Every structure is written in C-alpha cells, then in structure tokens.
Amino acid sequence: MNMSSIANVEKSTQENNKLKVPARQVLSSFVYLSVNRFLLFVFLSAFIFVVESTNAQDSLRFNGQVSSWTQLNSNADLPWLSGARYIPKLTYQHKFKHEMNFDVEVSADIYGHAGFNLTDSSHFDGQINPYRLWARFSSNQFELRVGLQKINFGSASILRPLMWFDQMDSRDPLKLTKGVYGLLGRYYFLNNSNVWLWVLYGNTELKSWETARTNQDFPEIGGRFQLPTAKGESAFSYHFRYADMQSNFPSFVGMNKVAENRFALDGRWDLGIGLWTEAVWINKNRNVGIFTNQEMVNIGIDYTFGVGNGIYFVVEQLLVANDEKPFKFENKTLFSAASLSYPIGMFDNLQAIAYHDWTNNKTYHFINWNRKFTRFSFILMAYFNPKLSQLPMQSLSSNSFVGNGIQFMFVYDY
Numbered sequence: 001m002n003m004s005s006i007a008n009v010e011k012s013t014q015e016n017n018k019l020k021v022p023a024r025q026v027l028s029s030f031v032y033l034s035v036n037r038f039l040l041f042v043f044l045s046a047f048i049f050v051v052e053s054t055n056a057q058d059s060l061r062f063n064g065q066v067s068s069w070t071q072l073n074s075n076a077d078l079p080w081l082s083g084a085r086y087i088p089k090l091t092y093q094h095k096f097k098h099e100m101n102f103d104v105e106v107s108a109d110i111y112g113h114a115g116f117n118l119t120d121s122s123h124f125d126g127q128i129n130p131y132r133l134w135a136r137f138s139s140n141q142f143e144l145r146v147g148l149q150k151i152n153f154g155s156a157s158i159l160r161p162l163m164w165f166d167q168m169d170s171r172d173p174l175k176l177t178k179g180v181y182g183l184l185g186r187y188y189f190l191n192n193s194n195v196w197l198w199v200l201y202g203n204t205e206l207k208s209w210e211t212a213r214t215n216q217d218f219p220e221i222g223g224r225f226q227l228p229t230a231k232g233e234s235a236f237s238y239h240f241r242y243a244d245m246q247s248n249f250p251s252f253v254g255m256n257k258v259a260e261n262r263f264a265l266d267g268r269w270d271l272g273i274g275l276w277t278e279a280v281w282i283n284k285n286r287n288v289g290i291f292t293n294q295e296m297v298n299i300g301i302d303y304t305f306g307v308g309n310g311i312y313f314v315v316e317q318l319l320v321a322n323d324e325k326p327f328k329f330e331n332k333t334l335f336s337a338a339s340l341s342y343p344i345g346m347f348d349n350l351q352a353i354a355y356h357d358w359t360n361n362k363t364y365h366f367i368n369w370n371r372k373f374t375r376f377s378f379i380l381m382a383y384f385n386p387k388l389s390q391l392p393m394q395s396l397s398s399n400s401f402v403g404n405g406i407q408f409m410f411v412y413d414y
Contacts, residue, residue: 057095064088064107067174067411075387075403076115078123083113085174087131101138107131109176143186148179151198152211153224153237155268155276158337158353159318159392161296162264162278163208164239165200170339171353171366171401172411173379180207182220193227200241209282209392211291212249215242217256222262232269238262245288252288259285274302283326293326295319314339320392334358335392347371355391362386366401378412 009255010263065231086131093120096102134147154162166177182200189195200220206213214220222239239262245252261283270274282294300316314337321332336358341351348371365384370377383401 003129004201012344025263040092055169059093061091063091063414064087065174065411065413067409069407069409071405071407073403073405076119076405078115078121079110079405081113083111085109089132099139102136103138104135105132107133122297141188141190144184146183148181149184150177150179152177153196153226153235154264154278155235155266155296156278156300156316156396157302157314158300158339159298159316159335160278161209161298161318162237162266164237164262165207166197171381171383173368173370173377173381174260174411178205190400191228192224192233195226196224198222206248209294209296210243211294212243212245212258213247215244218242218257229269230277231271232267234265234267237264237266243284245291249288255286255288258279276300281326284321287324288325290331292324293322293328295321295323295327295329297380309343309345312339312341332359333392347373357390360390362390364389364391375413377409377413379407379409379411381407383407 009394014103065087066084069082071081073079075080087107087109089105090377091103091105093103095110104222107130109127109129109131112124114125115123130148130149132150134145134149136143136145138144146350150166152163152166152168154160155397156162160168165180166174168177179202181202182198182309184196184198186194186196198221200222202216203220204216218241220239220241222237224235224237226233226235230392233276239310241260243258243260245255245258247256262280263279264280266276266278268274276298278298280294280296284292286292297319298316298386300314302312302314305311305313316337318335318337319329319332320335323327323330334357336356337353339351340355343349348369349368351368353366354363357364364386369380384404385402387403
C-alpha cells in the first residue's frame with residue numbers, strides 16, 4: 001500500500017468513526033487542558049514577576065512577524081485565495097552567575113484567509129493558536145526546556161525520515177511548523193558530542209509519519225546521541241509511545257494501547273561534496289497489518305558550483321515501506337527531490353525544487369523568487385503540481401501548493 005492509500009484509509013475511518021467517547025478519553029482531555037492552563041498560568045505569572053523586577057541582567061523583548069499573501073490556482077474550487085498571518089512573540093531572559101540563563105518564549109499563530117470563486121462561492125476561515133509556550137534553563141553545555149516547543153533534528157533537508165515532531169516544508173519560505181508539548185534536555189560534551197532526552201505529553205494531533213494518534217493516558221519518551229566522526233557526525237535516535245490504533249481505524253477493536261518503538265541512524269559528512277543519510281525503523285508490538293512495520297531510508301548530497309555567485313545544488317532519494325513483516329519492502333513508495341538555489345546580488349535569491357513520485361508517476365515543480373531587505377521580504381512563487389498531493393510532508397503554511405498556481409507574499413519582521 002502506498003502513501004496515498006494510507007491517507008485515504010485514514011480519511012475514510014475518521015469520517016465514519018462515530019463511536020461514543022470513552023470516559024478515559026474525557027479524563028485525558030481534561031488532564032490535557034488542565035496541564036495547558038497550568039503552564040499558561042506559570043508562564044504569565046513569571047512574566048508579571050520579571051517585568052516588575054527587571055534589572056540590568058534581565059531583558060524583555062517583543063517582536064514578531066506579519067505576512068500576507070494572494071494566490072491564484074487554476075485547479076482549485078476557490079481559485080483566488082488571500083490571507084494574512086501574525087505571529088507575535090514575547091521573550092524574557094535572565095542571566096545568573098556562573099553563565100546560567102533562564103528564558104521564556106510566548107508566541108501565537110493568528111491567521112485568516114478567504115477563498116473566492118468569482119462566479120458563485122466564497123469561504124472564510126481564521127484561527128488563533130499557541131505557537132510557542134516554553135521556559136528554559138541553560139548554560140554553555142546544558143539546556144532544559146519545558147512547554148510547547150519545536151523539536152527537530154536529522155541530516156536530511158527535503159525528504160526527512162526524522163521528521164518525527166515537526167512539519168518543516170522546504171518549499172515554505174516562512175519555515176513554519178507546529179510545536180509539541182514536552183520536556184527536552186540536552187547536554188553538550190567538550191568533544192562536540194551531545195545527548196538529547198525528551199518526554200512528550202498532551203499532543204493530540206497526528207504528528208509527521210504517524211498512522212495513528214498517541215494514547216493520551218501515557219507520555220512519550222525518547223532520546224538521541226550525536227557524536228563527531230571522521231569528516232562529519234553520526235547519531236542514533238529512539239522514541240517510544242503507545243499508539244491508539246482504534247482512534248483512526250475502528251476495525252482494530254481494543255487496540256488502543258499498542259507499543260511503538262522508533263529507531264533511527266543518521267549521519268552527515270563533508271567529502272568534497274556533502275553526503276548524508278537517514279534510516280528509520282518504526283515497529284509496533286502487535287500485528288496491525290501493513291502498519292506493523294515502517295521503514296524509511298534517505299540518501300542525499302549537496303554541492304555548490306562555482307558559477308557566478310554560486311549555484312547550490314541538493315538531491316535526495318527517499319524509500320518508504322509499510323509491511324506486516326519487517327524489512328520486506330513489499331508496499332513501498334520511492335521519491336526523488338532536487339533543489340537549485342542561486343543568489344542574485346545582495347537582496348535576491350532564486351530557488352527551484354522538483355519532486356518525483358516514482359511509484360505513482362507524479363512530478364511536482366516549484367520555483368521561488370525572494371527579495372529580502374532588513375525587515376521586509378517580497379516573495380513570488382509559482383508551482384505546477386498534480387491536483388492531489390501525495391508528498392510525504394505537511395506544512396503550517398496556508399497553502400498546500402496543489403495544482404497549478406502562483407502566489408505573491410509580503411513578509412515584515414520587527
């Protein structure tokens with residue numbers, strides 16, 4: 001079964017899933033909301049305290065980003081789409097003795113868009129969501145961060161098997177992604193190796209690559225160890241959670257606590273050209289058909305050609321397989337991606353990205369022109385894609401780059 005089949009199964013089961021909500025899920029939702037409100041209360045209380053007691057070692061800063069866009073898509077039901085997004089960010093930092101720091105970040109994602117068909121229809125939508133909400137203690141070698149935060153790692157840049165907790169899309173000029181609620185600790189050794197440990201809880205939505213939601217009665221735990229190697233670095237990552245298969249697939253009766261283990265190896269090396277790889281194995285301890293085992297392997301290279309101001313070239317190959325037995329590679333999908341980027345002078349940059357889905361024989365094209373000043377950016381994008389996207393990525397950006405269209409975006413950072 002390929003990626004599109006899995007997506008269709010998920011959509012169908014979600015639409016037909018009209019089972020009564022168990023009391024345990026109601027209790028989990030109550031705990032989730034209570035934790036969020038407690039974190040918000042703690043952070044707001046901390047801000048009130050630090051604002052009233054600011055001294056020379058404290059810094060309080062308010063900044064953000066405003067963006068607006070207009071898009072024309074010849075294949076959409078509503079071909080004209082306009083919208084805006086505002087991400088206000090408030091940060092506080094206090095410096096202690098012995099090079100210790102405490103900082104807090106609170107930001108929101110406020111956006112709205114309107115779609116129009118000049119003949120007879122229109123659509124309006126808007127939301128306000130927390131974007132980041134975390135507090136952190138850190139030093140030169142140590143970091144402990146709790147709250148709604150971005151956690152991302154890995155060596156690949158476009159087709160990323162290690163996109164476990166983010167939805168970064170290389171086509172999105174704003175590089176936006178949702179965060180996860182959790183506790184993250186990192187320690188950096190003097191030889192440049194580092195270790196990560198995390199505990200996640202309260203993340204109700206499907207995260208990248210997941211085929212079923214997480215059981216909200218139990219936290220997720222994991223870690224990563226990264227160390228320098230000859231001409232590069234390598235890393236091992238692990239994550240454990242209980243998957244609630246029944247929440248997405250009603251046929252899996254009673255399978256709301258399926259142990260899932262994720263194992264990953266990745267590395268990046270400078271061999272004259274940049275070379276990297278990511279390999280992930282996701283295994284469930286119960287037989288859930290083709291969702292029992294998932295394997296992903298990425299291999300990529302990059303190189304800057306000495307032409308003009310320098311042409312930066314990236315190419316990646318991704319293999320994704322879903323099978324009942326591990327490493328059978330019977331239900332597989334193969335993707336290729338290539339990117340070219342060229343800076344034109346001090347303020348302009350051109351980028352072109354192409355994807356090819358070898359299993360479904362579909363090709364995706366994207367081109368981006370970005371003119372950037374100190375605080376302003378003007379971005380013009382064009383794309384020529386199938387009407388139904390089957391790329392293995394998600395984006396917080398307001399558009400999905402399906403069909404054929406153009407988009408103009410204005411960005412202001414302050």
